[in-house]
Amino acid sequence: MIDQATSAPSRAWLSGVREAFPLLGGYVPVAISFGLIAVQAGLTAWEATLISTLIYAGASQFLLIGMIAGGAPLWLAVAMTLLLNVRHAVYGPNLAPWLDRSRWWLVLMHGLTDQVFALAHHRLPQLPEAQRLGWFTGAALLAWTSWILGTLLGALAGDWLMARWPLLGEILPFALPALFLVLVAPRCTSKRWSLALMISIGVAMLCSLVGYTNIGIPIAAACGALCFTLVRFTPEAPHE
Amino acid sequence: MSNDLWLALLATALGTLLIRLLPLLWMQRRLRRLDGADGIEAMPRWLSLLGPMMVAAVLGVSLVPDRLDAIGWLATGIGVLATLVVWYRRRSLGWPVVAGVTAFGLVEVLAALP
Incomplete structure (x- = not known):
């Protein structure tokens, strides 16, 4: 499509x-x-x-x-x-x-x-x-x-x-x-992005499982962004 | 519905629209101030990171099945796998979704058989 x-x-x-x-x-x-x-x-x-x-x-x-x-x-x-x-x-x-x-x-x-x-x-x-x-x-x-x-x-x-x-x-x-999977998958272009996205997905799932679905979305996104900022793999991928 | 209830609904509708609209106007003004800079470069780093992470988070909450039993998780896992396999082969939006829903549905239907 x-x-x-x-x-x-x-x-x-x-x-x-x-x-x-x-x-x-x-x-x-x-x-x-x-x-x-x-x-x-x-x-x-x-x-x-x-x-x-x-x-x-x-x-x-x-x-x-x-x-x-x-x-x-x-x-x-x-x-x-x-x-x-x-x-x-x-x-x-x-x-x-x-x-x-x-x-x-x-x-x-x-x-x-x-x-x-x-x-x-x-x-x-x-x-x-x-x-x-x-x-x-x-x-x-x-x-x-x-x-x-x-x-x-x-x-x-x-x-x-x-x-x-x-x-x-x-x-x-x-x-x-x-659909979201198809939108997220192309962003896994490096270990750093993949890990951060997986953290975001995982935290969101956990929040949803304990009943905090909506507040879980910004919390999970913040965790993913924090992970991306703090964790670095060496050598860095050139497209980052 | 009472007048008070209508007022509450209108306030919610207006508030929701402003939540979606005002940050866009702020960003558009920022982009105009930095005229000539590339749009992505002009975006604060935290904001450009939050976009993809929000999409991933929405994926996370939508992955949790309605039925939290083995069948629910199995159907979700197989649906995810089918979606990823078809996406990897076709790199399109539509067919992977069709494949995922079909695989997920098959597991649910088979599990519902007596």
């Missing part, structure tokens, strides 16, 4: 849509779960869908609904949700060198989720400048739309879907780790 370079800027968004397709395997089942849980918490299908449209932040939406349903003060629910999303702060600056001055980027930042960032961070540097905006628009819109429609589907028919195809909801989400 990556080898099929887009030949015209007008085709770039199609390329973005195509390359973001694997994200759907992870997004749709989780969005269906969110829709289902939101309705069970007392929201209507349209309210659940509107939350996915406006907030669009995966795990923190579950936290928000859980805290509201549990009777937590609203200010605390908002604060905790935003705290969970703080990790997104490093995504924009990491993409900045590849973004032009188009004002559209400001709007498109609404679609900068963990998964879209991972894909864009890998792909934008490989694309000609004229195609980046189109590519990102296609990829981000597909992901956003799938999240919104998945929520609506879950809110309207989540119960029935989960009962009818229980295994599908377990199998499709593996598309996410598979």
Whole structure:
């Protein structure tokens, strides 16, 4: 897929849509779960869908609904949700060198989720400048739309879907780790990078296993970066 | 939904957008100030390291299977292996994901057979 370079800027968004397709395997089942849980918490299908449209932040939406349903003060629910999303702060600056001055980027930042960032961070540097905006628009819109429609589907028919195809909801989400693996593997260009990336992966897994999935992401990334800074192999690889 | 709840949702939506947007604006201003410098070089070292490490961390949390039993870990291991083998041979994004999900799914389906 990556080898099929887009030949015209007008085709770039199609390329973005195509390359973001694997994200759907992870997004749709989780969005269906969110829709289902939101309705069970007392929201209507349209309210659940509107939350996915406006907030669009995966795990923190579950936290928000859980805290509201549990009777937590609203200010605390908002604060905790935003705290969970703080990790997104490093995504924009990491993409900045590849973004032009188009004002559209400001709007498109609404679609900068963990998964879209991972894909864009890998792909934008490989694309000609004229195609980046189109590519990102296609990829981000597909992901956003799938999240919104998945929520609506879950809110309207989540119960029935989960009962009818229980295994599908377990199998499709593996598309996410598979995609991330393909994005991380090319970065293992030396012992130093490989070790740091493995530390980051390992710490994140440990955090997730003990129930600190979201806070685990920045912690694991910081551990990986620290490892890269402190550990040096001799002789250094020339491309470092 | 009550008005208070709507206000809370709008505040969360706006806050999340600003968390994603403001650091980008900061970095774009920094890049403009250092006009002429290569974009990557202009990025603080810690920030350029955190990008790939965040992707690796997201991989780490997504690798933990929903079912934390032997079948869950076996399916994950085989899915990872299939993904890596196809990536090594094709160096593309799509086919390795298809291979990984298929391998993972096969293990799950076989394990579910009576």
